[in-house]
Amino acid sequence: MxxxxxxxxxxxxxxxxxxxxxxxxxxxxxxxxxxxxxxxxxxxxxxxxxxxxxxxxxxxxxxxxxxxxxxxxxxxxxxxxxxxxxxxxxxxxxxxxxxxQKPIVRWGDNALLNKQGDVLVPDNIADFKNLPLITGPNGQEKKLLEIMKGVYIVLKDKSMQLAEFHVNDRRAWRIKLASGLEMQLGGKAPLENMQRFLKTMDLIGKAQVEMMVSVDTRYPNGYAVTWKPDTPEIDWKAVAEQNKILEKTNPAPRVGTGNDNT
Structure with a gap:
């Protein structure tokens, strides 16, 4: 036989x-x-x-x-x-x-999402480590995927690549770029917080942004920065003056989601 x-x-x-x-x-x-x-x-x-x-x-x-x-x-x-x-x-x-299926992002530790936001479970999640990561409350996959797409586009316009998008149980946002820079955006008007930082980024220059380790935007009138060692000092007074001029010329729209800063 x-x-x-x-x-x-x-x-x-x-x-x-x-x-x-x-x-x-x-x-x-x-x-x-x-x-x-x-x-x-x-x-x-x-x-x-x-x-x-x-x-x-x-x-x-x-x-x-x-x-x-x-x-x-x-x-x-x-x-x-x-x-x-x-x-x-x-x-x-x-x-x-x-x-x-065509997965476009990782969802949590062991799953993926396709473009419709459907959850997929592969045999080996390590095969998809090149995909962006989303974490958030279960049942919010589709909503968070749509939000992430918007954040991705905004960052791409600034030549920045989104690598991770995290939303905790209090709806506070945290993102990480492919460069390693982390941004705490909070739960109150996180999009506005990000836009405020990106506007200031144009003033201080790309080279200075590359020296940042993390940015905490959960402040009403500014943000806190953790810098890499040996970063040259910035003239923040000059940056603030330029920022005031821009705000008078191009006021930012009020965009917010969530209930509080976290």
Whole structure:
């Protein structure tokens, strides 16, 4: 008996492709064997070996007896599979088309979110460490994702990259940039607090901002800065005067969420 033999034709990650296997003379197949299984899709997270593992039991039952619904269920049980189409193709084949989820951020320690804010649980979260991180109260995934998108755009306009967005149980915000700079934004008007800092950033210059370790904006008329060692002193009086001029010329809009500073 030759058993259930798999032949891999091709697999193109990221851009699409297909692979298949051929079944030769299996005595396990009842009546008419399945000789070909064709799988199509853009595979970034679903491994060939995992697919073979979940599909082999049904394929061994043969062309007439393999349960297409069971095959579909097994495929959909795999992490990060969004949808699957399974059909029998006469005389001896099964055609499967798989669409994977597209995670865009990490959610907490072990999960991901797609662009709709749906929670996804991968086999290995370490494979996604390059994605931005969101943490916050359970059940707020969709809302926080939309807020993060807005924060991301505001920072991107300043050539800054958002790496982490945290919201605690008191709705206070904290963000971290790819550069390592952390910002405490509080729970009262956090967007306004961030905008106030970004406006001042234009006055003190990019080089000085790069010397900052953290910024606490939870003050009504300013913010506290923790600096890297040996940072040159800034003339804050001159910065404040320039800031007053800008406020008179371009008053910032009142934007706020939450109830208190934290």
């Amino acid at each position: 030759s058993g259930f033999k798999f032949i891999v034709f091709s697999l193109l990650l990221f851009v699409g492709g297909w692979y298949g296997w051929r079944h030769f003379n299996s005595q396990d197949a009842i009546s008419k064997p399945i000789r070909y299984v064709k799988i199509e899709g853009a595979f970034q997270y679903t491994s060939k070996d995992k697919l073979k593992e979940v599909l082999t039991p049904e394929m061994k039952r043969g062309f007439y007896h393999a349960d297409m619904d069971a095959i579909h269920h097994q495929i959909m049980s795999l992490p990060l599979v969004e949808k699957a189409d399974v059909k029998r193709v006469w005389p001896d084949a099964v055609h499967i088309k798989i669409t994977e």
